[in-house]
Amino acid sequence: MKTDWLPAQEEKPVEAAFETNGVRFKVALSPYDVPQAVRSYVDGKHYIVEFKYLTDEPTNEKIRNQFTRVVVGQNSQRLYKIIVDLQSVSEHLKQDTLSQVEGAITGLRTGVGFRLGGSYELAQDVVTKRRDDLCEPLTQFEQGDSYAAFRH
């Protein structure tokens, strides 16, 4: 079951002051890079966290590790989805799954510039703030009959 889109709470704009060749200027994150909403759902054996932006674009899937994949924008490299293989998580379903999600975003944040770093940071903030709502599909999955069969 897919949860409804949960609007990302209004954040303080991500800004940074730069100085190159003696020129001082301010740079702020483009509204296109700010996640507008988030939702999560369990699809078969996968837990998916999906982000919504102002506009859509074609996407590419990237493998982060054996159990986690991320879907990023083909042109913008914005984070659109995080897919966690539920077979990889232990008994602590919610805790482990969410830590995989956060680990995936942290992995993406390393070695990127201001724009992508800011966008991923906002995505991470949304996940942290909406943690309880995002866990809802996992709770339902845990309580469902399919979970026992899945574990077995």
Add this chain to the structure above:
Amino acid sequence: MIGEHEKHIKKHKRLRLVVLGFTLILAVAAAMTEVEPSKFPQYPLLVPLHYYSLCAVPFLLVGVGVGEKLEKRSGPPEIWAVIHLILTDMHNSIFPPDCNKAEHRVTLFKLSKIWRGSFLIPIERSHHMGRKSRARFQVYDDGGQQRQEQGVAGETFARRSCVYVDHLPDVCPVLGPEPAISLLQRIKGLFLKKPLTDADNVIVDSYAQKSWTARSMVKKNMLARKSMPRSLCGLPVEVKGEVWGVVVVDSRSETLIEQQKIDAFYKKHAAVMSMLIQYTL
């Protein structure tokens, strides 16, 4: 610069006339092919007309098809009128209503690829003032090294982020009031290299460096006594995840009046603008 919406309305009208003309001629030619000239010996002109019509019909059919295709491709001109309205609305929500519209502007630049490279070219501007612009900024979207002379528009394009620059030097007042010179001297001045004082040169260098503008452009504007913006803001415009162009807000004020207003307006309208532009592609 003629506003893109005006250009499109004109282009659309012209194309419609062409298609109508072709359709009309096609109808006449098609009718002529049905006429048998031997039945009307009193009209000798019918013979060549009949044969020319037979040859012309396929070409006319192609002409009508191409015209209609071009008409569809140019997109509905109303879209550009809406984009113009958004820019004007943005101007109204950022700047005071009684401000000089030529000194505070909102301009939409489009990325255009021509044989010399990729350039950001102004295509639409808020209100009706200051629309004669030859400003264009080269960008390097092929991964090449960015250069100094790309303007705030080019810097915004390269960074894909909103760029704010303020407290730029005042270029115009340095020269003081314009001396009364004759028309002949003015014409001579166009061809002779006018010297700048050391103080002027410092201002020109400082302005060019701080705004990523070519020194020659600043100098030209200074000599022409053309005012240059003192604060600038570049906002990227994306279509399907690719940067299509840039919106530049420029002002003669030392600081952009309220940056929050720019951000708030753009946040609300960026998606609409993106969708409208998508229909014109």
